[in-house]
Every structure is written in structure tokens, then in C-alpha cells.
Amino acid sequence: EAGVVQSPRYKIIEKKQPVAFWCNPISGHNTLYWYRQNLGQGPELLIRYENEEAVDDSQLPKDRFSAERLKGVDSTLKIQPAELGDSAVYLCASSSYLRDRGTQTLLDEQYFGPGTRLTVT
Amino acid sequence: SQQGEEDPQALSIQEGENATMNCSYKTSINNLQWYRQNSGRGLVHLILIRSNEREKHSGRLRVTLDTSKKSSSLLITASRAADTASYFCATRGAGSYQLTFGKGTKLSVIP
Numbered sequence: 001e002a003g004v005v006q007s008p009r010y011k012i013i014e015k016k017q018p019v020a021f022w023c024n025p026i027s028g029h030n031t032l033y034w035y036r037q038n039l040g041q042g043p044e045l046l047i048r049y050e051n052e053e054a055v056d057d058s059q060l061p062k063d064r065f066s067a068e069r070l071k072g073v074d075s076t077l078k079i080q081p082a083e084l085g086d087s088a089v090y091l092c093a094s095s096s097y098l099r100d101r102g103t104q105t106l107l108d109e110q111y112f113g114p115g116t117r118l119t120v121t
Numbered sequence: 122s123q124q125g126e127e128d129p130q131a132l133s134i135q136e137g138e139n140a141t142m143n144c145s146y147k148t149s150i151n152n153l154q155w156y157r158q159n160s161g162r163g164l165v166h167l168i169l170i171r172s173n174e175r176e177k178h179s180g181r182l183r184v185t186l187d188t189s190k191k192s193s194s195l196l197i198t199a200s201r202a203a204d205t206a207s208y209f210c211a212t213r214g215a216g217s218y219q220l221t222f223g224k225g226t227k228l229s230v231i232p
Binding site for chain 1: 154
């Protein structure tokens with residue numbers, strides 16, 4: 001099966017400019033995540049979608065960041081205006097929730113795209 | 122914020138040796154997962170261990186979980202140059218849908 005697709009792979013912009021990232025998750029995956037990964041750090045969640053609904057956007061800086069997932073498939077993450085501190089890799093991931101009947105434990109294996117490396121100058 | 126803390130931050134070994142990475146976390150979890158990230162690439166899921174499990178194997182990978190110590194270890198046996206990557210542990214908190222990643226261990230396997 002095709003993996004998670006992201007574009008562009010690299011983006012260089014000047015501060016105060018807008019930028020948008022696009023993600024196409026694995027077919028059939030109803031859950032989509034956007035993460036930001038700073039250099040030398042692990043990914044940090046920005047927003048999580050269940051189908052077209054943003055169910056957790058508590059860590060999304062809403063003054064300049066916005067996201068949408070129209071029709072519950074592709075998603076776009078936008079930054080406007082970009083700041084120097086926004087330079088990072090933006091990762092998209094998707095998953096399909098499974099509930100383990102025996103223990104009622106939620107299982108969640110996430111599939112990541114290659115990311116978009118953003119450089120703000 | 123990042124819950125998991127991997128140790129060591131960097132590890133360099135010879136091909137054929139075993140590599141052990143540790144992860145500590147702070148709060149109760151539903152499950153703990155290990156991911157690998159090659160340079161400039163996305164993360165790849167390696168293995169998931171539930172909170173009621175103590176050990177799990179997958180090929181050359183062995184993961185242990187000690188919930189009383191809030192720690193986990195990832196053992197890669199008979200390492201290969203292709204294992205060179207950063208390894209992250211990620212925890213799903215009890216009652217939470219969020220996956221929280223640590224800062225990772227950078228593993229270098231020298232041919």
C-alpha cells in the first residue's frame with residue numbers, strides 16, 4: 001500500500017511570509033496527525049483529526065497556525081505569518097484505531113510521512 | 122512537552138554487537154512504542170508493548186517494560202550498519218489518545 005505522502009519536502013521562506021504543507025494519509029486511515037520536530041528532538045503533536053473533526057488542537061499555536069481536513073482525507077497545515085522559530089520538520093502521520101477486545105486497550109501504530117523541512121530566514 | 126527520556130543520547134557500536142537503549146517516562150501509560158528515524162526521513166514504527174506486558178520480541182528487537190520503574194528498554198541484537206538511525210520511545214498515557222515522544226537515542230553502527 002502507498003504510504004503517507006507529504007509535499008513539499010523542503011521549503012525555504014522569509015519570515016512573515018505564509019506557507020502551507022499538504023498531507024495525504026494512508027487510504028482508510030481515519031486518524032491524522034500533524035507533528036513538529038525540532039532539531040535533535042522528538043516529534044511534538046500539533047493537531048489530531050478523527051475523520052474531518054479536529055479532536056485535539058490544544059498544542060496548535062492558533063494565532064498563526066491553522067489546519068483543515070476537508071472530506072476527512074487530505075489535510076493542509078498553514079502558517080501565516082511564519083517566524084524564525086517555526087523552522088523545523090513538519091510531520092504528518094495517520095493511523096487506524098483498533099480496540100483490543102480482551103483488555104479494552106487502545107492500540108495505535110502511527111504511520112509517518114517523510115516530512116516537510118521548513119527553513120524560515 | 123516530552124514525557125519519555127531516552128538514554129543514552131548517542132551510542133556508537135561495531136557491527137555485530139548488541140545495542141541497548143533505555144526509555145523512562147513519568148505517568149501511567151496504556152502502551153509504549155518504539156520508532157526508528159533514518160536521517161531526513163519520517164519515523165517508522167518498530168514495536169508496541171502494552172502496559173500489562175513485560176517483554177516482546179520482533180525479529181532482532183527485544184523490548185522490555187517495567188511499569189513499576191516507569192521504564193522500557195530496546196535491545197537490537199547482532200546490529201547492522203543499516204540499523205544506524207535515531208530511535209524514539211513514545212508513550213500513550215492512560216486515558217489519553219496522545220502519543221508523546223522522547224528526544225531519541227542516536228545509534229551509529231560502524232561496519
